[in-house]
Amino acid sequence: MQLLPITRAAFLGTLALAPQLLPFQRLPNFQALDEVPSEKAAQTINGSKILRERVREQLARDTSLAGPLLRLAFHDATTFESSNGFQSGGSNGSIRFELEKMENRGLIRPLHVVEAIHGEINKTYGISLADAIALAGAVAVEQAGGPFIPIRLGRSDVSRSDPTYLRKTQRRETERSVVAETMPNPGLDADGLRLYFERLGLSESEFVALSGAHSLGRHVSLLGMSPSCLKNLTQKCLEEAPTLLPFVSSSVDRFDNSYFPALMKWNSRSVFIGEVAFIPTDVALVVDKGLYRHVVRFADDQSLYFRTFRRAYQKLVENTATSVLRY
Ligand SMILES: *[C@@H]1O[C@H](CO)[C@@H](O)[C@H](O)[C@H]1NC(C)=O
Numbered sequence: 001m002q003l004l005p006i007t008r009a010a011f012l013g014t015l016a017l018a019p020q021l022l023p024f025q026r027l028p029n030f031q032a033l034d035e036v037p038s039e040k041a042a043q044t045i046n047g048s049k050i051l052r053e054r055v056r057e058q059l060a061r062d063t064s065l066a067g068p069l070l071r072l073a074f075h076d077a078t079t080f081e082s083s084n085g086f087q088s089g090g091s092n093g094s095i096r097f098e099l100e101k102m103e104n105r106g107l108i109r110p111l112h113v114v115e116a117i118h119g120e121i122n123k124t125y126g127i128s129l130a131d132a133i134a135l136a137g138a139v140a141v142e143q144a145g146g147p148f149i150p151i152r153l154g155r156s157d158v159s160r161s162d163p164t165y166l167r168k169t170q171r172r173e174t175e176r177s178v179v180a181e182t183m184p185n186p187g188l189d190a191d192g193l194r195l196y197f198e199r200l201g202l203s204e205s206e207f208v209a210l211s212g213a214h215s216l217g218r219h220v221s222l223l224g225m226s227p228s229c230l231k232n233l234t235q236k237c238l239e240e241a242p243t244l245l246p247f248v249s250s251s252v253d254r255f256d257n258s259y260f261p262a263l264m265k266w267n268s269r270s271v272f273i274g275e276v277a278f279i280p281t282d283v284a285l286v287v288d289k290g291l292y293r294h295v296v297r298f299a300d301d302q303s304l305y306f307r308t309f310r311r312a313y314q315k316l317v318e319n320t321a322t323s324v325l326r327y
């Protein structure tokens with residue numbers, strides 16, 4: 001039974017995190033799974049293994065893919081909305097149809113990588129493109145030095161884009177707390193972030209952990225762009241931007257907790273202008289006392305950060321998953 005060790009590992013992964021994540025589902029009988037892994041589960045195990053391995057190979061060749069692959073998975077998943085039996089968006093491969101959106105600039109490259117790998121395996125293993133995107137994001141984290149993240153699969157692919165606006169706009173007192181769009185607005189303040197991520201089932205510590213992914217990858221700078229691009233900033237200009245600056249840390253291709261000490265350094269006003277780049281939601285984690293508590297904890301304890309990030313990633317991408325097991 002070659003499948004046995006993988007089944008056991010996948011199951012133990014599920015078991016360890018089961019209390020928070022599978023509140024309404026009965027856990028499968030471990031013994032039964034070991035003895036008779038269903039044909040479909042066996043296929044999924046094989047398919048996810050192959051897919052993870054292929055993504056690892058790509059990342060070994062080009063470490064700068066880690067940030068974009070993780071961003072791809074985030075952007076496919078965060079559009080989820082669920083209220084009163086109505087559900088839309090979420091991790092369902094719709095990102096293919098959303099590349100024109102400004103916030104999705106730079107995602108063509110990682111999408112092509114995932115599509116190419118997915119195209120090789122989907123006929124045999126029945127893994128959707130949405131599953132492949134979510135798995136690739138998890139592999140990017142692991143390969144860049146972060147935690148191993150098993151995830152539930154069984155997503156369906158859709159053939160259109162997700163809505164840009166939420167059905168229900170939410171806001172608290174402040175002007176910048178208004179949550180109207182399915183993608184997070186980079187101008188959200190602390191209350192806006194709370195509202196935005198509450199919708200996705202994430203706690204404060206979990207969304208602060210997710211923000212830590214800003215330590216991975218680069219952001220587009222307008223420095224060095226051609227005059228014609230500066231006049232008309234098209235998607236092509238953004239895709240091919242010559243200057244990509246690190247966000248908050250210089251270890252741009254490493255998944256680590258360096259984001260949090262960087263925020264603390266900023267808080268103590270000891271960061272030089274031009275040294276790092278923050279967006280307003282980063283700053284929101286510093287100026288809000290409740291959120292800043294988590295920044296300090298994660299700066300102090302990388303393994304706590306990894307565990308919290310893993311849980312947050314699973315919650316985010318599993319909103320549309322249907323399998324009971326994690327792969
Ligand atoms: C899964 O992979 C194992 C080992 O490579 C193979 O023996 C088995 O037949 C595969 N099962 C399916 C359903 O693809």
Ligand SMILES: *[C@@H]1O[C@H](CO)[C@@H](O)[C@H](O)[C@H]1NC(C)=O
Binds near residue numbers: 115116118122123129
């Ligand atoms: C397999 O994936 C490729 C690329 O994502 C897609 O073009 C093709 O239609 C898929 N085929 C099946 C059978 O799902």
Ligand SMILES: *[C@@H]1O[C@H](CO)[C@@H](O)[C@H](O)[C@H]1NC(C)=O
Binds near residue numbers: 234
């Ligand atoms: C900007 O570039 C796009 C794509 O090349 C083009 O369709 C559009 O007309 C241009 N806009 C202006 C104002 O030049």
Ligand SMILES: CC(=O)N[C@H]1CO[C@H](CO)[C@@H](O)[C@@H]1O
Binds near residue numbers: 094
């Ligand atoms: C736009 C769209 O069709 N979104 C779908 C994404 O997938 C989830 C789960 O399958 C559906 O609930 C959404 O409606």
